[in-house]
Amino acid sequence: MKQSKDPFEAALEEQEESPPDSPVGEDELNSQIPNEAQNQTNGGQNILLDDDDDYDELGPTIKNPSHPSSSSTPKLHSASVNASIAAAVTNKNKEYDDDEEEENVDVELSKFPSSADPTKMAKMQAILSQFTEDQMSRYESFRRSALQKSNMRRLLVSITGSQKISLPMTIVVCGIAKMFVGELVEKARMVMTERKESGPIRPCHIREAYRRLKLEGKVPKRSVQRLFR
Amino acid sequence: MSNPSTGASSKSKLASSQPSETSFKRKRGVFQKDLQHMMYGFGDDPNPLPETVALVEDIVVEYVTDLAHKAQDIGSNRGKLSVEDFLYLIRKDLPKLNRATELLSMQEELKQARKAFEVDEEKLGTLE
Numbered sequence: 097m098k099q100s101k102d103p104f105e106a107a108l109e110e111q112e113e114s115p116p117d118s119p120v121g122e123d124e125l126n127s128q129i130p131n132e133a134q135n136q137t138n139g140g141q142n143i144l145l146d147d148d149d150d151y152d153e154l155g156p157t158i159k160n161p162s163h164p165s166s167s168s169t170p171k172l173h174s175a176s177v178n179a180s181i182a183a184a185v186t187n188k189n190k191e192y193d194d195d196e197e198e199e200n201v202d203v204e205l206s207k208f209p210s211s212a213d214p215t216k217m218a219k220m221q222a223i224l225s226q227f228t229e230d231q232m233s234r235y236e237s238f239r240r241s242a243l244q245k246s247n248m249r250r251l252l253v254s255i256t257g258s259q260k261i262s263l264p265m266t267i268v269v270c271g272i273a274k275m276f277v278g279e280l281v282e283k284a285r286m287v288m289t290e291r292k293e294s295g296p297i298r299p300c301h302i303r304e305a306y307r308r309l310k311l312e313g314k315v316p317k318r319s320v321q322r323l324f325r
Numbered sequence: 326m327s328n329p330s331t332g333a334s335s336k337s338k339l340a341s342s343q344p345s346e347t348s349f350k351r352k353r354g355v356f357q358k359d360l361q362h363m364m365y366g367f368g369d370d371p372n373p374l375p376e377t378v379a380l381v382e383d384i385v386v387e388y389v390t391d392l393a394h395k396a397q398d399i400g401s402n403r404g405k406l407s408v409e410d411f412l413y414l415i416r417k418d419l420p421k422l423n424r425a426t427e428l429l430s431m432q433e434e435l436k437q438a439r440k441a442f443e444v445d446e447e448k449l450g451t452l453e
Binding site: 278 | 355356359360362363364365366367368369370372373374376377380381384385386388389390391392393394395397405406407408411412414415417418420421424425428429432
């Protein structure tokens with residue numbers, strides 16, 4: 097059976113080539129569950145690698161948080177995420193003779209389990225198994241969302257004026273920016289609860305959050321005022 | 326405020342055939358789609374308000390710009406910009422620093438893994 101499109105590999109390609117809304121990853125996740133039913137018990141080791149799975153290059157395969165195709169239960173969601181990682185592990189052993197044109201295809205995810213902490217992973221497993229569907233979809237968005245490397249690279253080139261922006265630099269800046277967004281949004285939510293408001297976050301909350309972050313010193317201050325925008 | 330040059334570059338995503346040296350040409354909505362999912366992941370509504378997303382994008386671009394400028398100042402001693410400059414800038418912020426080092430080490434691992442796989446495939450190719 098030709099399994100040339102691992103979800104992570106598919107995400108890697110999508111990151112490079114096609115628009116991110118292609119449902120390839122979604123199908124792959126669902127199709128891999130029957131394969132990996134037997135690997136569930138084994139999964140304690142190499143699943144839900146807390147830190148390692150986070151790798152942002154893997155990109156947002158599942159774009160719509162309320163996507164109906166994986167509609168059943170949170171178990172399915174966690175199972176699918178588990179299954180995809182477990183599948184990738186066995187994939188590496190099966191697919192040597194696969195004829196693959198794309199370059200980014202063969203990500204050896206079997207390396208990840210060794211660097212993860214088993215107690216931490218067990219804890220994560222326990223927490224994740226009790227997520228509601230809403231929580232699971234939000235967590236999935238959190239893990240899989242990322243800023244596009246190509247856009248970031250373009251931005252960095254335009255800022256620095258130099259063409260030599262290495263790939264690690266792009267990756268690091270994307271990661272830092274994502275965490276910054278997280279700080280902003282979390283602080284905006286705190287501001288909202290203080291003001292006892294609800295609903296979507298409004299620009300005024302973000303501005304207040306940004307002001308507070310500046311006071312805390314988490315935002316780099318420019319020594320020269322930016323006069324013209 | 327009617328500036329025709331900025332109007333042309335507002336929403337159109339030109340293929341950057343010429344690299345713009347100055348950051349005046351800022352296309353809006355560059356990170357918009359990703360930011361929507363990211364904000365949902367971090368606690369916002371499943372559909373964030375578009376003005377909120379635009380504001381967050383502006384703030385993030387400004388943050389990255391400031392960071393890159395500072396990194397350039399630091400790296401100018403060496404002559405070129407490197408990753409260590411960014412790592413030095415976020416040294417006070419421990420979560421970001423740890424995340425950045427983790428990303429870097431993972432990228433190294435993936436690179437090694439890909440290289441190893443290519444070597445294996447060559448070997449298999451010669452066997453067959």
